[in-house]
Each structure stands twice: as C-alpha cells, then as structure tokens.
Amino acid sequence: MSLSRKFLMLLIYVLSVTFCAQNIKINAQNFTLLTSEKVFEAGSEIVLSFATSTNLKPQLYCSNSYGNTLVTPDLKNKTLTYSIPEFITKKRGIVFWKLITEKEEISGNFEITPLTKTNTLETYLGPPSIEAGGTDFTMLVVIPTDSLDNPLPENTEIIAKHQFLSDEIQEKIITENLLAFKNIFSPKKDGRMIISSSSSTLNSKEFDVNIMPAIATNFEIFVNRNHEYADGNQISTFSTSIIKDKNNNIISDGSFVYFYITNSKNAVLKTSGTTINGVAKAKIIHPDHEDTWQVKAYFLGISESNVITVNYKKAVQDFSIAFSKDNRTLKIGPIKSFMNQRIPDGLQVKLTIYKDKKIIKTIVKDPNNGFVNFSLDKNIYPNDVYDLEISTAGIVKTFKAKKLW
Amino acid sequence: MLGYILVICIIVFLISSLYSYFNTGADRSKILHTELQKETIYTPTISWKKDGNEGRKISEQTLNEIENDYLNAWYVQHIAYKTNTKTGIDDYFTKNARKNIFAFIDENKKEKTTIESTTLQHNLDLLFFSEDGQLAVLEDKNVLEYKQVFKNDQLILETTENSDYKFILLLEDGFWRIRHKIKQSSKPYNFTPIPINVDSLNIKGINYYPQKTPWDMFGNSFEIETITNDFKIIKNSGLNSVRIFVPYEDFGKATVNDNKLNKLKLVLDSAEKEGLKVVLTLFDFYGNYDVLDWTLTYKHATTIVSTFKNHPAILAWDLKNEPNLDFDSRGKETVIAWLENLIILIKSVDENHPITIGWSNIESATILKDKVDFVSFHYYEDLKDFEKSYQSLKNNIPNKPLVLQEFGVSSYSGFWKPFGLSEKQQASFHQEIQKVLTKNKISFMSWTLYDFEEVPKEVVGKLPWRSNPQKSFGFISSEGIKKPAFKHITH
Numbered sequence: 001m002s003l004s005r006k007f008l009m010l011l012i013y014v015l016s017v018t019f020c021a022q023n024i025k026i027n028a029q030n031f032t033l034l035t036s037e038k039v040f041e042a043g044s045e046i047v048l049s050f051a052t053s054t055n056l057k058p059q060l061y062c063s064n065s066y067g068n069t070l071v072t073p074d075l076k077n078k079t080l081t082y083s084i085p086e087f088i089t090k091k092r093g094i095v096f097w098k099l100i101t102e103k104e105e106i107s108g109n110f111e112i113t114p115l116t117k118t119n120t121l122e123t124y125l126g127p128p129s130i131e132a133g134g135t136d137f138t139m140l141v142v143i144p145t146d147s148l149d150n151p152l153p154e155n156t157e158i159i160a161k162h163q164f165l166s167d168e169i170q171e172k173i174i175t176e177n178l179l180a181f182k183n184i185f186s187p188k189k190d191g192r193m194i195i196s197s198s199s200s201t202l203n204s205k206e207f208d209v210n211i212m213p214a215i216a217t218n219f220e221i222f223v224n225r226n227h228e229y230a231d232g233n234q235i236s237t238f239s240t241s242i243i244k245d246k247n248n249n250i251i252s253d254g255s256f257v258y259f260y261i262t263n264s265k266n267a268v269l270k271t272s273g274t275t276i277n278g279v280a281k282a283k284i285i286h287p288d289h290e291d292t293w294q295v296k297a298y299f300l301g302i303s304e305s306n307v308i309t310v311n312y313k314k315a316v317q318d319f320s321i322a323f324s325k326d327n328r329t330l331k332i333g334p335i336k337s338f339m340n341q342r343i344p345d346g347l348q349v350k351l352t353i354y355k356d357k358k359i360i361k362t363i364v365k366d367p368n369n370g371f372v373n374f375s376l377d378k379n380i381y382p383n384d385v386y387d388l389e390i391s392t393a394g395i396v397k398t399f400k401a402k403k404l405w
Numbered sequence: 406m407l408g409y410i411l412v413i414c415i416i417v418f419l420i421s422s423l424y425s426y427f428n429t430g431a432d433r434s435k436i437l438h439t440e441l442q443k444e445t446i447y448t449p450t451i452s453w454k455k456d457g458n459e460g461r462k463i464s465e466q467t468l469n470e471i472e473n474d475y476l477n478a479w480y481v482q483h484i485a486y487k488t489n490t491k492t493g494i495d496d497y498f499t500k501n502a503r504k505n506i507f508a509f510i511d512e513n514k515k516e517k518t519t520i521e522s523t524t525l526q527h528n529l530d531l532l533f534f535s536e537d538g539q540l541a542v543l544e545d546k547n548v549l550e551y552k553q554v555f556k557n558d559q560l561i562l563e564t565t566e567n568s569d570y571k572f573i574l575l576l577e578d579g580f581w582r583i584r585h586k587i588k589q590s591s592k593p594y595n596f597t598p599i600p601i602n603v604d605s606l607n608i609k610g611i612n613y614y615p616q617k618t619p620w621d622m623f624g625n626s627f628e629i630e631t632i633t634n635d636f637k638i639i640k641n642s643g644l645n646s647v648r649i650f651v652p653y654e655d656f657g658k659a660t661v662n663d664n665k666l667n668k669l670k671l672v673l674d675s676a677e678k679e680g681l682k683v684v685l686t687l688f689d690f691y692g693n694y695d696v697l698d699w700t701l702t703y704k705h706a707t708t709i710v711s712t713f714k715n716h717p718a719i720l721a722w723d724l725k726n727e728p729n730l731d732f733d734s735r736g737k738e739t740v741i742a743w744l745e746n747l748i749i750l751i752k753s754v755d756e757n758h759p760i761t762i763g764w765s766n767i768e769s770a771t772i773l774k775d776k777v778d779f780v781s782f783h784y785y786e787d788l789k790d791f792e793k794s795y796q797s798l799k800n801n802i803p804n805k806p807l808v809l810q811e812f813g814v815s816s817y818s819g820f821w822k823p824f825g826l827s828e829k830q831q832a833s834f835h836q837e838i839q840k841v842l843t844k845n846k847i848s849f850m851s852w853t854l855y856d857f858e859e860v861p862k863e864v865v866g867k868l869p870w871r872s873n874p875q876k877s878f879g880f881i882s883s884e885g886i887k888k889p890a891f892k893h894i895t896h
Contacts, residue, residue, distance in 0.1 A: 059556065059561065061554055061562050061564065063552075063566065063588075063591065064588060065505075065570070065586045065587050065588040066502075066505040066506050066509060066586060067482075067486060067505070067506055067509030067510075067513075067520075068486065068509070068520050068522070068552060068554065069509055069512055069513055069516075069518060070513075070516060070518050070554065070556060070561075072516075085512060087505065087508035087509065087512065091505060092587055093586075093587045093588040093589070094568075094588045094589065094590055094591045095588075096566060096568070096588075096591035096592070096593075098562065098564060098593070100554075100561055100562050105593075107593055109590075109591055109592070124535065124537075124539065124540055125537075126535065126536060126537025126538075126539055127536065127537045128537075137536070138536065138537075139460065139461075139535055139536035139537065141535050141540055143573065143584075143585070149501055150585075151573070151585050151587065176459075177459070177532045177533055177542045177544075177571065178542060178571060178573055178585060178587070179533065179540075179542065179573065181459070181460065181533070181535070183536070
C-alpha cells in the first residue's frame with residue numbers, strides 16, 4: 001500500500017518536473033529573464049536582461065511605490081536589456097515589472113533596499129510644551145533617511161538624548177514601521193529640556209521643550225489697604241501668596257485668579273487678577289458705608305484660597321442739614337470724614353421724597369467740597385406736606401411731614 | 406458712436422474687475438481649510454483594521470480625516486498619471502515626496518505614456534499616531550490596483566496588481582500629506598470566482614416595467630399597488646420570475662438614496678408575496694465606464710447587493726443591461742474590465758446569488774463566460790435562426806446554463822412602420838418561439854408585460870420610427886386589454 005503510494009508520488013513528481021521543464025522551454029522560445037538578482041541597493045544601476053529568439057522589442061512596464069512607466073529596451077546579440085530609470089532605482093520598495101508581449105505573460109518583481117548610511121534624521125517633537133510632574137510627556141519621532149530620501153530599514157538604531165538641568169540621558173531606540181519614537185516624560189521641576197537624536201554617524205539639530213509648571217495648589221490671600229475706613233474712595237488691594245504647583249514650581253505667569261467678596265448683606269462682589277511670579281493682585285474700591293467682607297480667591301475648578309474677613313469702619317459719623325425758609329432748599333454738610341476732614345468729592349448723597357408714603361422722586365448728588373445742595377422746584381413739588389429722607393455713608397435721616405411753601 | 410460705447414463698456418468692465426479683485430481677499434474660512442464642499446468622487450472599498458496603534462489613541466474624526474486625505478492622494482495621483490499634469494499633487498504629497506511623482510510624470514509625458522488607473526480595495530491599518538497628532542504611519546494591504554497603460558494613445562497593457570504599502574503622513578496646512586510611500590509587496594492579481602451551482606435554474610419570466618412609468622419605475626409616480634397587481638397577473642399567467650432594472654443615476658450613483666432602496670424593497674417584498682423571483686439588473690442607464698468612475702459604480706452596486714443579498718425574492722444579479730452596446734463608444738477592453746471587476750466585487754459581498762450579464766445579442770454572450778454563473782443574452786433577430794444560433798452558443802458554453810433574457814416583437818404597424826406585425830402575428834411569434842424554448846428547455850424572460858405610451862429618448866433615441874415600435878412589445882395593451890400574444894406568454 002505504502003509502496004504503491006510512493007510510486008504514485010514519484011510518478012506525479014516526475015510528471016510535474018517534465019511539465020515545468022516543458023513550460024520553461026516554451027518560455028525560452030521567446031523571452032527569458034537573464035537577470036537573477038532580486039535585491040538591489042538604492043541608487044545602483046539596475047538592468048534587466050532577457051534572452052530572446054525574436055527581433056521584437058517589447059516595452060517593459062515598471063511600477064514602483066510612486067508610479068508607473070514604460071521602459072524601452074536595447075537589443076544586442078539576441079539579448080534585450082532594459083535600463084531601469086534612475087527615478088525608480090533610487091526609491092526603496094518593491095518594483096513590479098511586466099514584459100508587454102502579445103502572447104505570454106512574463107512578470108516579476110525585485111526589491112530596492114535603502115542605503116545603509118544615515119543621511120538625514122528627520123526629527124519631529126511634540127507637543128512643544130508639557131506639564132512638570134512626570135505624568136505628561138512629549139514624543140520624539142525620528143525618521144532616519146538615506147541620501148536618496150528613503151527611510152532606513154527596520155531595527156535601525158537611533159540614540160535619543162535629552163538634557164534637563166544636570167541630567168543628560170541617552171537611550172537607544174530602534175526603528176519600527178519606518179520610524180523610531182520615544183516618549184520623554186517631564187521632570188518634576190519646570191524649565192526647558194533640550195532634546196536631540198543621533199545615529200552612528202549623524203546628529204540631529206537641537207529641539208527644546210518647555211516644561212511648564214503644573215496646575216496650582218491651594219494658596220493664601222491677604223489684603224492691603226491705606227486705612228480701614230469705608231470712605232468709598234480708597235482702594236483695597238488683595239494679593240495672594242506665591243502660588244505653586246504640587247512640585248513647588250511657581251505657576252505660570254498670567255494665571256487668572258478670581259476674588260469673590262461676600263458682604264454683610266450676602267451680596268457678592270467680584271474682582272480678578274493674573275499672576276506674576278506666582279502672585280496675583282486685584283483691587284477694589286472701599287465701600288461707602290460700614291461693612292464686613294468675606295473674601296475668598298479661586299482658580300476656577302483648580303484650587304482655592306483661605307477666607308479672610310475684612311472690616312470697614314464708619315468714616316462719616318454724622319452730618320448736618322439746613323433747610324431754607326420755605327423748606328425748598330436743603331443744604332447738607334459739611335460731611336466730615338474720620339479725621340474731620342471734608343470728604344472727597346464722589347460720595348453719594350441720596351434724597352428721597354415721599355408723599356402719602358409713596359416715593360415720588362429720588363435725587364442722587366455728589367458733594368462738592370463736603371457740601372450738597374438740593375433745590376425742590378415749586379412747579380414740580382407743589383406746596384404740600386412731604387416726607388423727606390436723606391441718606392449717605394450708611395446714615396439715614398428722615399424728616400416727616402415737612403411742609404413746602 | 407458705436408466704437409465710443411464699446412470703449413466705455415471696456416473701461417467700465419476693467420474698472421469693475423479691478424474693483425472686485427480688490428474686494429475679494431482671503432476668506433477667513435479658507436485660511437483654516439475648514440470648508441466642507443465635497444462631492445463624492447472616489448469610493449473604493451475601505452476596511453480598517455482597528456486593532457489599536459502605537460502612540461496616541463486616535464479619534465474617529467481624525468481617522469476619517471486621514472482616510473479622506475489618503476484617498477484624495479490616490480485620486481490626484483490617478484489624475485496626474487492619466488493626464489500627465491501635476492495638479493493637486495502639492496496638496497496631498499509633501500515637498501520631498503512629490504518630486505518622485507513629478508519624475509514619473511515628466512518621463513511619461515516625454516514618452517507619450519499615460520496611465521489610467523484606479524484602486525478598488527484598501528485594507529487600512531493605522532500603525533502609529535504621534536502624540537502631537539501631526540504624524541501617522543499607515544499600512545494598506547492588498548490594495549487592488551487596476552491600470553491601463555497607453556502609449557501614443559494606444560492601449561498596450563491592462564494590469565491588475567495586488568500590493569501592500571506603508572505610508573508616513575504628515576499634517577501640514579490642514580492636509581494629511583504623504584511623506585513616504587513604500588511598496589512592500591506586489592503581485593499580479595488573478596481572480597477565479599467560485600461558481601454557484603445553478604443547475605436547477607428554470608426561469609419562465611418577463612421583463613417588467615409598470616404600464617404608466619416605463620423606464621422610470623422608482624420615480625415620483627411609484628405605486629406599489631399597481632406593481633403588486635401586475636405581479637399577480639404575471640404569476641397567474643404561469644410565469645415564475647421578473648427582471649427589474651435599477652437606473653444608476655436615478656438611484657443616486659455612489660450615494661444610493663434610501664428612499665429608492667425602500668421602494669425597491671417594497672417591490673421585492675411584493676414579488677416574494679406573489680411567489681415571483683427577481684433578476685435584478687444593477688445598472689441601467691449607465692454608460693461612462695471611465696476608469697476613474699469605477700469606484701462610484703462599485704459603491705452603488707455594493708450598496709444594493711449588500712442591502713438585498715438576504716432577500717428571499719432575489720434570484721440573480723444581472724450586472725448591466727446590454728453592455729456590449731457601449732463597446733464602440735467606450736472601448737471594449739474598458740467595458741469588459743469594468744464588468745470583470747464588478748463580478749469580483751459582488752462575489753466578495755454576496756457568495757450565494759448567481760451573477761449574469763444581459764448581453765444584447767447572442768454573439769457577445771461568450772464574453773466573460775467563465776466568470777459569470779449563467780449566461781444571459783437577448784434575441785431580437787429572425788425567429789427562424791434562433792434555434793441554430795442557440796445551439797451554436799450552447800456548444801460554445803456547454804457547462805453553464807443559458808438564459809434568453811429578452812425577446813419579443815412589436816405589434817406596431819402604422820405610419821412609421823407600415824409593414825409591421827399585427828397583434829395576431831405577434832401572438833404567433835410567441836407561440837412559435839415558445840415551442841423552441843420548450844423543446845430545448847431554455848429559460849426565458851420575454852419583453853415585456855405592457856404596451857407603453859411613451860418611451861424615453863434615452864432608450865432608443867428620438868426618432869419616431871424607432872420609438873413607436875418600441876411602444877408595442879407588450880402582452881397587454883396600454884388600455885389593459887390582453888393581446889392575443891398573452892395566451893403564449895409561457896408554455
């Protein structure tokens with residue numbers, strides 16, 4: 001059984017060999033490829049030769065990575081020679097060719113390998129700025145190419161180098177899928193990292209990456225003011241401590257800080273500032289009446305400060321009001337501030353006029369030199385009895401049933 | 406005086422052009438290359454191997470952008486080699502990469518070589534995406550490239566290659582541009598379809614258009630009730646199948662209109678309910694065949710075939726109605742290559758339904774006989790030669806079923822054709838041919854159920870002596886009365 005099977009196998013083998021041999025013979029009648037090399041180095045001269053029995057000069061179709069063309073042969077001594085054009089021979093990759101004959105199909109391919117010497121290290125680095133702290137990283141991508149702009153073969157060695165402060169680190173990486181890459185993680189400190197790559201013979205240019213401070217951690221705030229009186233004129237300045245990230249790096253200049261102020265009536269005032277050297281400052285005008293502020297600052301969604309309480313004392317203790325004879329002219333003042341100085345212009349003085357317990361008019365005026373005058377026109381406020389209310393700097397004075405005439 | 410007016414006109418024109426020139430500047434939307442004005446021009450089959458990649462995780466949107474620009478790169482390359490011009494290459498190849506293409510173009514232009522090519526299939530895999538999102542490495546395996554090589558405007562080579570490529574792409578100015586392109590392997594592509602057994606094929610059918618809307622079956626006047634009624638008539642007459650046509654442009658070309666697909670589904674559902682099988686002709690009213698148009702047609706075919714491949718009413722896919730009529734105007738090689746690649750494509754989508762091509766005459770029927778599952782041909786010549794012609798075709802193609810896919814005569818006899826056949830003669834034609842069909846056990850589909858009142862000029866042209874006879878091939882008159890031939894609609 002097994003013997004007969006062996007015989008059968010042998011028979012098939014002999015038959016197939018003769019069949020193939022015959023096939024080759026048929027081919028040999030017209031065109032036979034003489035060039036046996038299948039691998040060429042880029043840039044070398046490539047000539048495909050065919051032995052032919054005819055005088056036909058068929059064109060050779062060639063297709064490489066980038067395109068297709070036809071090559072015309074030279075016929076000498078029954079040998080067709082096709083010189084593959086330079087723009088094909090210098091590019092890495094497989095070249096597929098086909099002899100354009102009427103009858104049979106003769107086709108094949110050869111490979112062009114890149115040169116072994118690195119000529120250019122095409123290097124890409126990104127992102128260009130990363131966060132300090134060791135979680136963020138930048139990626140160095142190197143495409144080593146030969147002098148004919150072909151990417152070098154797989155497993156080409158590249159050295160990735162980077163320097164930061166006193167550290168200088170070199171690491172070997174190898175190309176895979178036409179390029180080599182390395183993720184370079186950020187150090188804990190902020191600053192600038194210098195990155196480059198090299199191969200055995202060539203060095204890339206220098207690249208740098210900004211190591212930016214990470215996000216801010218919680219901080220403290222302070223207030224700074226000329227005096228603590230609620231004069232509605234001076235300015236209070238809020239400032240932060242030096243804000244740092246978790247690795248003790250001062251956060252980037254220009255980081256935006258919001259200061260939220262809650263006053264004694266639970267109204268919220270807001271001011272803001274950006275950091276310089278880690279300190280943000282924001283200003284706000286003093287209130288014009290006695291008040292207590294709770295102040296807290298935020299990097300929205302990132303970090304926050306402690307709460308500070310700021311008290312503003314009464315600046316104006318009292319003021320006098322003089323009515324004219326007909327009660328139609330009110331002279332208020334002098335309004336005096338904490339040292340009995342006349343208050344600066346700009347404080348609001350409000351006169352509210354009621355009739356039958358309904359507001360009929362509110363007049364707001366600024367003092368000039370500590371005095372404010374209100375005149376109530378006869379045509380607007382006919383002779384009658386009115387209630388008048390004067391308020392400024394948180395002090396309210398009411399005059400019931402004042403008769404204008 | 407006239408000269409004076411002319412001079413004034415010219416001056417006004419020049420000043421206004423100058424004015425409008427200075428008033429059109431760089432549009433902000435153009436700076437960022439964010440406009441979306443895209444016509445579907447290139448739709449080869451794409452598949453992505455989504456098995457992750459080195460480097461940064463890529464978003465679906467970026468992947469789509471890469472795919473678009475990558476396909477555009479192929480498209481501009483095809484155009485460049487077809488015309489030997491450099492238009493568009495700059496957009497999709499980096500400065501260093503485009504030199505390689507320009508070298509080919511310069512050489513080919515000098516040697517008067519042009520290449521018409523297209524790719525039919527891409528199997529993409531993203532290998533690497535850089536952290537900053539500016540660089541990607543792409544692998545494309547089994548790219549099916551079809552090329553026609555012309556020398557001095559003569560087609561000298563047709564070749565289909567199956568190649569693997571690797572690419573490095575860089576994001577520059579909003580374009581993903583090819584920086585390196587490396588062919589990893591390449592071999593000639595040969596496809597032998599796995600034949601589908603169709604021994605049991607027994608088609609007794611008819612080519613069908615509704616009476617009111619011939620050649621516009623899926624248009625605005627589509628009424629499924631009418632079609633269902635007609636299917637009932639067909640079934641009751643003893644037939645078992647219908648042939649229906651998909652008009653290419655009406656269906657929306659590469660982006661097939663869902664509305665039309667729904668109408669087609671209704672028709673197929675109705676056929677199934679009435680117990681009729683459907684031979685669906687995938688292309689009608691298509692005649693471009695330009696190599697760069699192929700992917701659009703293939704997308705169209707893929708959409709229809711994949712939508713209905715599991716529909717129980719489908720009997721077979723008829724690729725194209727009478728493609729041999731386009732041989733003269735579009736080149737026989739191109740048309741055949743288009744059909745051949747269409748077979749490859751449909752076989753890859755649907756392995757179960759047989760494929761055929763509706764050749765307009767018996768002489769063309771041997772073309773691609775080894776690639777189709779059964780052979781279809783139309784016969785409008787002399788009845789008495791039919792049996793002989795059929796026998797010789799049968800001798801040529803002994804191992805595949807033959808289907809007489811269209812036949813019939815017009816009962817028009819009037820001003821434009823005074824010696825035409827009468828309705829009685831039409832009936833006797835069908836009686837006679839049915840005898841031959843029965844004797845030789847030939848599957849058949851006759852032309853057609855109804856007489857029509859209007860025949861669009863795209864069908865047989867505008868000439869009245871052609872269009873008028875075309876109206877009267879039916880077994881039922883346009884008034885709905887069964888003509889004498891109806892008795893012989895089948896055996």
